[in-house]
Amino acid sequence: xxxxxxxxxxxxxxxxxxxxxxxxxxxxxxxxxxxxxxxxxxxxxxxxxxxxxxxxxxxxxxxxxxxxxxxxxxxxxxxxxxxxxxxxxxxxxxxxxxxxxxxxxxxxxxxxxxxxxxxxxxxxxxxxxxxxxxxxxxxxxxxxxxxxxxxxxxxxxxxxxxxxxxxxxxxxxxxxxxxxxxxxxxxxxxxxxxxxxxxxxxxxxx
Amino acid sequence: xxxxxxxxxxxxxxxxxxxxxxxxxxxxxxxxxxxxxxxxxxxxxxxxxxxxxxxxxxxxxxxxxxxxxxxxxxxxxxxxxxxxxxxxxxxxxxxxxxxxxxxxxxxxxxxxxxxxxxxxxxxxxxxxxxxxxxxxxxxxxxxxxxxxxxxxxxxxxxxxxxxxxxxxxxxxxxxxxxxxxxxxxxxxxxxxxxxxxxxxxxxxxxxxxxxxxxxxxxxxxxxxxxxxxxxxxxxxxxxxxxxxxxxxxxxxxxxxxxxxxxxxxxxxxxxxxxxxxxxx
Numbered sequence: 001x002x003x004x005x006x007x008x009x010x011x012x013x014x015x016x017x018x019x020x021x022x023x024x025x026x027x028x029x030x031x032x033x034x035x036x037x038x039x040x041x042x043x044x045x046x047x048x049x050x051x052x053x054x055x056x057x058x059x060x061x062x063x064x065x066x067x068x069x070x071x072x073x074x075x076x077x078x079x080x081x082x083x084x085x086x087x088x089x090x091x092x093x094x095x096x097x098x099x100x101x102x103x104x105x106x107x108x109x110x111x112x113x114x115x116x117x118x119x120x121x122x123x124x125x126x127x128x129x130x131x132x133x134x135x136x137x138x139x140x141x142x143x144x145x146x147x148x149x150x151x152x153x154x155x156x157x158x159x160x161x162x163x164x165x166x167x168x169x170x171x172x173x174x175x176x177x178x179x180x181x182x183x184x185x186x187x188x189x190x191x192x193x194x195x196x197x198x199x200x201x202x203x204x205x206x
Numbered sequence: 207x208x209x210x211x212x213x214x215x216x217x218x219x220x221x222x223x224x225x226x227x228x229x230x231x232x233x234x235x236x237x238x239x240x241x242x243x244x245x246x247x248x249x250x251x252x253x254x255x256x257x258x259x260x261x262x263x264x265x266x267x268x269x270x271x272x273x274x275x276x277x278x279x280x281x282x283x284x285x286x287x288x289x290x291x292x293x294x295x296x297x298x299x300x301x302x303x304x305x306x307x308x309x310x311x312x313x314x315x316x317x318x319x320x321x322x323x324x325x326x327x328x329x330x331x332x333x334x335x336x337x338x339x340x341x342x343x344x345x346x347x348x349x350x351x352x353x354x355x356x357x358x359x360x361x362x363x364x365x366x367x368x369x370x371x372x373x374x375x376x377x378x379x380x381x382x383x384x385x386x387x388x389x390x391x392x393x394x395x396x397x398x399x400x401x402x403x404x405x406x407x408x409x410x411x412x413x414x415x416x417x418x419x420x421x422x423x424x425x426x427x428x429x430x431x432x433x434x435x436x437x438x439x440x441x442x443x444x445x446x447x448x449x450x451x452x453x454x455x456x457x458x459x460x461x462x463x464x465x466x467x468x469x470x471x472x473x474x475x476x477x478x479x480x481x482x483x484x485x486x
Contacts, residue, residue, distance in 0.1 A: 016363040067361035071352040085356035093345035116252035116297050156354035166347040168340050
């Protein structure tokens with residue numbers, strides 16, 4: 001039986017040498033299942049603590065644990081890497097948001113929200129990145145493909161689950177137009193400008 | 207210009223009344239210099255985006271959109287787009303038609319019992335605008351999250367295992383066993399020929415090398431000619447060992463008791479894994 005320090009070193013070595021995030025189940029195999037999941041999690045927390053003051057951090061993602069560089073050092077790393085990571089267009093980002101927050105969605109759903117045709121390039125960009133994929137087909141004419149976000153999407157954004165997505169902004173409290181009537185119905189004549197513009201407010205029109 | 211509609215009133219009077227409250231200050235301007243228009247319009251992601259911009263800039267309540275003003279302004283921009291020969295997506299025209307339809311429905315006098323009908327013609331537009339605005343904001347938030355390969359990099363330590371191809375290990379015992387089998391076979395087909403034996407290990411080394419040249423993997427046993435007698439076999443075996451020692455040949459075996467294969471050292475590695483299947 002390994003001492004906790006040795007076990008931590010084994011974990012560290014495995015995580016550093018792995019190309020993919022390692023799940024608790026993967027990591028348990030390192031010890032022939034001799035270390036329980038709870039103990040493993042405690043060791044991983046300790047390991048994360050050990051690396052706290054370094055340029056590299058241990059993070060827990062949707063697919064498991066991974067060592068990665070801290071974002072604040074990226075400016076330096078960018079100077080030695082030949083190509084810069086491109087930024088995505090608004091069309092790509094809005095499409096990604098719709099898939100992430102409203103999944104599963106069809107291309108039609110996305111077009112409905114954005115009010116414009118979704119170009120195939122946008123979908124292809126996100127599929128090529130491995131962030132969205134087809135998870136099924138809606139039982140509707142043409143059987144349109146249903147898109148959803150992948151685990152890689154969560155991994156790449158440093159998230160463990162969709163619940164960790166930034167909350168949607170509450171832009172306006174309610175859509176109940178007809179019940180917003182603070183203005184008395186008799187006030188209808190008090191809207192000279194609106195009258196001119198041909199739009200009596202809802203409350204007075206009712 | 208869009209705001210002239212409101213400007214027409216006299217100076218001391220409120221420029222507008224909103225829900226009965228007089229409004230003396232104009233909402234923030236919507237005016238865009240004409241030469242900036244082309245660039246500006248290009249930045250809209252579609253009719254909803256443009257409408258949202260108009261509504262948010264005019265500072266009006268999204269739940270109480272002044273349809274006439276909005277429609278008027280919207281059409282102005284669409285017209286400007288056409289003048290500037292921007293490729294005008296059909297969606298912009300569909301939206302224009304929809305705005306005018308909503309406006310006309312608002313103008314139509316309501317029947318007295320319309321209350322239970324209840325639905326504001328603008329409701330669906332508002333729903334779509336709010337949903338679009340929410341997703342637009344969400345897209346920006348997603349972009350703000352640290353992103354792999356853009357804001358950070360996954361760490362991966364170089365390990366030798368991924369570079370070096372693992373070859374089967376041959377144990378001395380395997381060679382010994384193979385040798386015994388050969389001896390056994392030699393005994394079966396023994397010739398009783400008496401000749402001058404000019405056995406040179408070096409010579410056999412050359413013979414073996416020549417046999418192996420271009421042949422890829424050869425089965426260990428095929429390198430021997432048992433009918434030539436034990437002495438030849440011994441020299442042959444010694445030659446093989448010598449070649450192996452000098453690193454001129456490679457001796458491999460997939461697993462215990464599996465056939466042993468021999469090939470020239472430094473021959474292309476491609477045949478490496480396939481060879482055992484190809485060999486006789």
